[in-house]
Amino acid sequence: MTGMDAILHGGLQGYLVVALLLFAIGLAAVLLRRTLLMQFMGVELMLNAANVALLAFARFRGGDLQATVFYLFIIAVAACEAAVGLALIIGLYRHRDTTDSDRTASLKQ
Amino acid sequence: MFLAFALITLLGALGMLLQKNIIVAGLFMVAAFFGIAGLFVLLANPVAAALQLIVYSGAIMVLVLFVIMMLSSHEEEAAEVGHPIQRWLSVLLALALAAGGVTLVLASKGVRQLAERGAAMPPAVTLQGVGAALFEGHVLGFEVAGLMLLAAMVGAVALTKRNL
Numbered sequence: 001m002t003g004m005d006a007i008l009h010g011g012l013q014g015y016l017v018v019a020l021l022l023f024a025i026g027l028a029a030v031l032l033r034r035t036l037l038m039q040f041m042g043v044e045l046m047l048n049a050a051n052v053a054l055l056a057f058a059r060f061r062g063g064d065l066q067a068t069v070f071y072l073f074i075i076a077v078a079a080c081e082a083a084v085g086l087a088l089i090i091g092l093y094r095h096r097d098t099t100d101s102d103r104t105a106s107l108k109q
Numbered sequence: 110m111f112l113a114f115a116l117i118t119l120l121g122a123l124g125m126l127l128q129k130n131i132i133v134a135g136l137f138m139v140a141a142f143f144g145i146a147g148l149f150v151l152l153a154n155p156v157a158a159a160l161q162l163i164v165y166s167g168a169i170m171v172l173v174l175f176v177i178m179m180l181s182s183h184e185e186e187a188a189e190v191g192h193p194i195q196r197w198l199s200v201l202l203a204l205a206l207a208a209g210g211v212t213l214v215l216a217s218k219g220v221r222q223l224a225e226r227g228a229a230m231p232p233a234v235t236l237q238g239v240g241a242a243l244f245e246g247h248v249l250g251f252e253v254a255g256l257m258l259l260a261a262m263v264g265a266v267a268l269t270k271r272n273l
């Protein structure tokens with residue numbers, strides 16, 4: 001399988017292309033959207049793109065179990081990040097009454 | 110099958126990027142996570158697929174949707190100052206990153222060799238195997254992850270509580 005064929009029928013290249021496009025879309029969400037919650041979802045998307053690439057490489061290396069263990073740690077970190085990030089957004093909304101990242105650029109009250 | 114799940118994932122992500130209403134964007138994200146779980150099944154990894162559904166679609170996105178509903182406005186606020194140059198630059202950056210990465214992956218000899226060498230489907234990852242690998246080699250990491258989750262929980266409560 002080479003080139004287009006690998007992308008269309010689930011070769012390693014296909015999974016890597018999906019991961020790359022997912023990462024680019026997540027990056028675009030962080031850069032283009034102003035709402036902090038949308039930027040947060042973009043970060044989650046980039047994290048997932050990395051997971052797809054990791055597990056794709058593991059499958060093509062003969063089903064390496066270490067990758068799944070690593071994936072377990074990644075989602076533990078993602079859960080922590082989600083809890084603290086959302087708590088920060090709620091705290092910010094209480095103080096400033098906005099979740100727009102442009103309006104929250106200064107650290108002063 | 111691969112194409113279907115890849116399309117669900119990418120269209121869900123694209124819908125999230127383009128959607129104005131934050132709740133609908135969150136639901137698009139859930140669709141994208143379902144697509145990713147499907148890709149994990151195709152990668153002979155049902156354990157990761159189940160974890161993806163439970164943790165991402167089940168826990169993280171429900172948390173995000175709760176927070177969205179706690180806040181009063183569901184639409185993006187009007188821009189205070191437009192940043193047209195930065196916006197075009199970021200579109201350009203994301204497109205250049207995607208195009209460059211895709212050409213690199215397709216041109217890479219190492220990736221092609223790896224794809225050919227590992228083309229045979231490996232046995233599916235089992236929960237038993239993952240558990241054994243986790244507790245044989247990564248007990249310390251496991252404990253640290255538990256401690257980190259506890260710290261994040263305490264931190265989240267401390268940050269959101271009005272008068273501590």
